[in-house]
Amino acid sequence: MVKFIITFTRAENLDVFENAYNDLLALVERMPNIQRRQVVNVLGSPSGEAPYYRLLEIYFDSVEAMQEALRSKAGQEAGGELGRRFVAGTYAAYYADVFEEAGGSTPV
16 A cells, blocks of 8 residues: 655634645545545654644555546546645655554564
């Protein structure tokens, strides 16, 4: 499984950010091949203020499925919305390979 991650820093105007984010999310949800979507609202950091305000994680079965989704009409619209509605430097996008394991500890 792979995921496409968009990280957002804290906006100066949260109302403007939330409106733009909700519009972006509506476009993302129309993309094909999505297996799971997670919205992560960052609460803080043990070392002080967290560098991120929100993360959007979109999961796909494969790199090929993700690329197909990003190249789709909805994916292109979402990418355009990201570039138009969010200030450069306040967000970043990444691809990641995902490894998940049930449980939260290693047996001793």
